[in-house]
Amino acid sequence: MEAFSSHRGVVATLDRANVDTDQIIPKQFLKSIKRTGFGESLFFDWRYGDDGKPNPAFELNQPAFAGASILVTRNNFGCGSSREHAVWAVAQYGFKAVIAPWQDRNGSRVPGFADIFRNNCVKNGLLTIELSEAEVDQLFDWVERFPGVEATVDLEEQRVILHMDEEVAFHFDVDPVVKEHLIRGLDDIALTLEHEADITSFEQQHETQLHA
Amino acid sequence: MVGKTLFEKIWDKHVVKTMPDGTVLLYIDRHLVHEVTSPQAFEGLRMAKRAVRRPDLSFATMDHNVPTTTEDRMTIRDPISAAQVEALRTNCKEFGVNLYDLQSDHQGIVHIIGPEMGITVPGLTMVCGDSHTSTHGAFGTLAFGIGTSEVEHVLATQTLRQSKPKTFRVEFTGKLQKGVYSKDMILKLIGLIGTAGGTGYVIEYAGEAVRALSMEARMTICNMSIEGGARAGMIAPDDTTYEYIAAKDRPFAPKGEAFDRAVEYWRSLPSDPDAEFDRVLTIEADKIAPQVTWGTNPGMVVDVTDRVPDPHSVPGHSVKDVEQALAYMGLSPGTPMTEIPLDTIFIGSCTNARIEDLRTVSGIIKGRKKADSVRVIVVPGSQQVRKQAEAEGIDKVFIDAGAEWRHAGCSMCLGMNPDQLKPGERCASTSNRNFEGRQGKGGRTHLVSPEMAAAALLEGHFVDIRNWAA
Numbered sequence A: 001m002e003a004f005s006s007h008r009g010v011v012a013t014l015d016r017a018n019v020d021t022d023q024i025i026p027k028q029f030l031k032s033i034k035r036t037g038f039g040e041s042l043f044f045d046w047r048y049g050d051d052g053k054p055n056p057a058f059e060l061n062q063p064a065f066a067g068a069s070i071l072v073t074r075n076n077f078g079c080g081s082s083r084e085h086a087v088w089a090v091a092q093y094g095f096k097a098v099i100a101p102w103q104d105r106n107g108s109r110v111p112g113f114a115d116i117f118r119n120n121c122v123k124n125g126l127l128t129i130e131l132s133e134a135e136v137d138q139l140f141d142w143v144e145r146f147p148g149v150e151a152t153v154d155l156e157e158q159r160v161i162l163h164m165d166e167e168v169a170f171h172f173d174v175d176p177v178v179k180e181h182l183i184r185g186l187d188d189i190a191l192t193l194e195h196e197a198d199i200t201s202f203e204q205q206h207e208t209q210l211h212a
Numbered sequence B: 001m002v003g004k005t006l007f008e009k010i011w012d013k014h015v016v017k018t019m020p021d022g023t024v025l026l027y028i029d030r031h032l033v034h035e036v037t038s039p040q041a042f043e044g045l046r047m048a049k050r051a052v053r054r055p056d057l058s059f060a061t062m063d064h065n066v067p068t069t070t071e072d073r074m075t076i077r078d079p080i081s082a083a084q085v086e087a088l089r090t091n092c093k094e095f096g097v098n099l100y101d102l103q104s105d106h107q108g109i110v111h112i113i114g115p116e117m118g119i120t121v122p123g124l125t126m127v128c129g130d131s132h133t134s135t136h137g138a139f140g141t142l143a144f145g146i147g148t149s150e151v152e153h154v155l156a157t158q159t160l161r162q163s164k165p166k167t168f169r170v171e172f173t174g175k176l177q178k179g180v181y182s183k184d185m186i187l188k189l190i191g192l193i194g195t196a197g198g199t200g201y202v203i204e205y206a207g208e209a210v211r212a213l214s215m216e217a218r219m220t221i222c223n224m225s226i227e228g229g230a231r232a233g234m235i236a237p238d239d240t241t242y243e244y245i246a247a248k249d250r251p252f253a254p255k256g257e258a259f260d261r262a263v264e265y266w267r268s269l270p271s272d273p274d275a276e277f278d279r280v281l282t283i284e285a286d287k288i289a290p291q292v293t294w295g296t297n298p299g300m301v302v303d304v305t306d307r308v309p310d311p312h313s314v315p316g317h318s319v320k321d322v323e324q325a326l327a328y329m330g331l332s333p334g335t336p337m338t339e340i341p342l343d344t345i346f347i348g349s350c351t352n353a354r355i356e357d358l359r360t361v362s363g364i365i366k367g368r369k370k371a372d373s374v375r376v377i378v379v380p381g382s383q384q385v386r387k388q389a390e391a392e393g394i395d396k397v398f399i400d401a402g403a404e405w406r407h408a409g410c411s412m413c414l415g416m417n418p419d420q421l422k423p424g425e426r427c428a429s430t431s432n433r434n435f436e437g438r439q440g441k442g443g444r445t446h447l448v449s450p451e452m453a454a455a456a457l458l459e460g461h462f463v464d465i466r467n468w469a470a
């Protein structure tokens, strides 16, 4: 996996909450047995009209968002199925980072991304960033005022910097395990296999309860 | 020392090693595999010249792409679907993984065949590249969905690197009213906490109303944990669980003395009385009404006696989100839920296509005809369920009522095979997701219990089944 430290690019906004994996990549594209070629199909039903041409009303089709690599969206992004195809599609479209708000619901913090989706992002070097709702609102405002504005997401420093005449920066928290993983671009399986002996000795005393 | 929860007991028993960063290497007892989320994982193994560490603990079947009509089932016409199914065959053969292929008596939706064959028992860790793996938690097992990279990781190492989730106890007090079922309990919960409310938690369902449920009804609840954002849902095992496991020929379940020993262990699993949860919630089960979704996520749900809501009055959703959902669903605020006309009734999916579900529906519709306005598709969850239903004459009841009686698969739950809604078609579905386009581009889904689907099938619209005579 490619290592991630810092990235600068155009910010696109998608003003929808609870964007589910069926929207991110509809079922007909899950039939592929390859790991590539999903970028074209990202948000397919929203992105293209019935005639197969780009739907001009869809946010990401705005000329100002051409080549965007940072996506700002609303809460609970990536809910639904475990399909990693959704993450492949977002990443292969060209996004390097997705920003969504965490929410406060009756005193408990509700994450901005669905669990499995977020996990899958880590495995593919796609950075998910959670900001507060107020901060995400601000990002939406700035992008509306300055379409095509660029930002830097700096994972080392845990900052999102919006490049305008006067720069605006937001700090974000990140799970240290995830940070390390992304920055070093680690291969999980190779890492785990370093503990092969532990797995084997665990297996010898563990009852899997399978009777055949 | 404070007691442990069911989840903690299972978690602790499966920790191979705690890493310096605090994550753990968790041993995985069962790995279920299907055709959609596995090909890239097998390909990854092949490229790295790695083997499947424990093929004996890995079980595969094809369910998502499979046509469900007798004519099309064995020869999949869509070449891309056919290639995906073929890839699973090749991969299972090459890597030595157990496969329940289309001609097998045990083929079916992966979450239905696991329990059916005794692959699922209490106290395990179970994963599958599928978010509804949470279903298996009904047995008191820790079961959750993973992505394809993690599928590859489990195939190669039989472990996963995990951070410990938080625990959430949901207690359903009292008894359900007549006409209200486990599907309504879980929809009610999702309506209350929202589709992200359980993110980061493992939910344990408890309380009188849960204990009273059959195993199959419990699976329905755990199945939809993910619709509430929780990767896993669990129910402590009890006599209902042990009876289910012992009841039938379940080839992989312990038998005889081994079974007795297993039960002894399983009895130690339920959460200790003084165990602490990170979050708790109590729901009065006796107050729950039959639920019907009106929107484009499972949290957009109301009592069947309610009306389509006003965009300004939906907690947890912005006005814009609700407006978008209503526009997609073709509904106007204020319309009584019971007056929405339906085109299609889908009885199927890993949520509600087990034998009890089919028995319930056929019991209600026996000797009657479907409403003229609706098309009815009944897709048993597995070939075993289909066989059992046919032995009981349930297939006849459906066919006589004017329904289509199909073979096992995911079918119109996600429309990856030819079973899809057309744009604008409105469906009462016993499945789990009402996302835009889920059952077919432009299709409109209302999630309901099998009993509500039975009533809707006869009437052509929803009814308050608590005081309705078929």
Ligand code: SF4
Residues within 6 Å of the ligand: B063, B064, B109, B110, B111, B130, B132, B349, B350, B351, B409, B410, B413, B414, B431, B432
């Ligand atoms: S029935 Fe539906 S939810 Fe269940 S595994 Fe199949 S596609 Fe997924």
